[in-house]
Amino acid sequence: MAGLFDLTGKTALVTGGARGIGRMIAGGLLDAGAKVYLTSRRPDAAAEAAAELSARGEVIGLASDVSDAAAIRALAEDLAGREPRLDVLVNNAGATWGQPLDAFGEPGWDRVMDLNLKSPFFLVQALLPLLRAAATPADPARILNVGSVDGLATSRFENFSYAASKAGLHHLTRVLAARLAHENITVNAIAPGPFETRMIAFALEADRSAVEALTPMNRLGEPDDIAGAAVYLASCASAYVTGVVLPVDGGMSVAPR
Numbered sequence: 001m002a003g004l005f006d007l008t009g010k011t012a013l014v015t016g017g018a019r020g021i022g023r024m025i026a027g028g029l030l031d032a033g034a035k036v037y038l039t040s041r042r043p044d045a046a047a048e049a050a051a052e053l054s055a056r057g058e059v060i061g062l063a064s065d066v067s068d069a070a071a072i073r074a075l076a077e078d079l080a081g082r083e084p085r086l087d088v089l090v091n092n093a094g095a096t097w098g099q100p101l102d103a104f105g106e107p108g109w110d111r112v113m114d115l116n117l118k119s120p121f122f123l124v125q126a127l128l129p130l131l132r133a134a135a136t137p138a139d140p141a142r143i144l145n146v147g148s149v150d151g152l153a154t155s156r157f158e159n160f161s162y163a164a165s166k167a168g169l170h171h172l173t174r175v176l177a178a179r180l181a182h183e184n185i186t187v188n189a190i191a192p193g194p195f196e197t198r199m200i201a202f203a204l205e206a207d208r209s210a211v212e213a214l215t216p217m218n219r220l221g222e223p224d225d226i227a228g229a230a231v232y233l234a235s236c237a238s239a240y241v242t243g244v245v246l247p248v249d250g251g252m253s254v255a256p257r
């Protein structure tokens, strides 16, 4: 059974893998045996995270701003120069924006949509040659999109573009899954509930127990919760699974508080 989840010999790319949920996923993939490339906009943060994670496996930090189309193409070229194939692409980098409805501005709409929805699509497009090189019927190449519980159910936060971008990413997951299934590339999404990262630091600082109470399990997600889901979706255990959005949210999407 352990072999079913073994990622030895696999190569993965995790965007925004230097901190937060991306780093939790990168750590899980490393623990399962994968070689991991992670990106950060900041070269020092990418190098620092890679150095810290290197005790868990082979990890390379790359500087890249995946919100930029030219940077996406450059990242794909860089990877193609280093690797003959890419087994797992994790589209994790994301941003949020909160503003009251009447004041919500265009920058908060465009930046969030560009990074959360447009970038994953163009990353997939740019990396398809490497993903195709890894794809086999018995063990497909994998695309994992990090969505959100806010794309499944409405929340009390005024995060209009964020919620819409994540719902869009969930549906893009299904559309790409349908398109790429016959090429032996699976496309799935993970929809996290609250995890302790910089993204929700403002809410945790304001009232930690209120955030915990948003989930019926009354707790935040732990690194192993997200790592377990990512390793499953990256491994042979999920070879016949595509187009799903897997909530990892302590029940929040089925029983919102």
Ligand SMILES: NC(=O)c1ccc[n+]([C@@H]2O[C@H](COP(=O)([O-])OP(=O)(O)OC[C@H]3O[C@@H](n4cnc5c(N)ncnc54)[C@H](OP(=O)(O)O)[C@@H]3O)[C@@H](O)[C@H]2O)c1
Pocket (backbone or CB within 6 Å): 015, 016, 017, 018, 019, 020, 021, 022, 039, 040, 041, 042, 045, 064, 065, 066, 067, 092, 093, 094, 095, 115, 146, 147, 148, 149, 191, 192, 193, 194, 195, 196, 197, 198, 199, 200
């Ligand atoms: N935390 C939660 O409760 C929660 C819940 C549901 C979904 N999520 C999703 O989980 C993913 C990771 O978020 P997080 O919670 O870990 O938040 P975070 O700590 O704020 O991390 C955001 C990540 O996205 C990257 N990023 C931000 N802006 C970027 C840009 N313009 N270009 C490239 N990368 C950029 C950051 O990389 P650098 O700053 O290093 O460049 C960082 O690694 C996001 O997609 C988020 O929507 C989080």
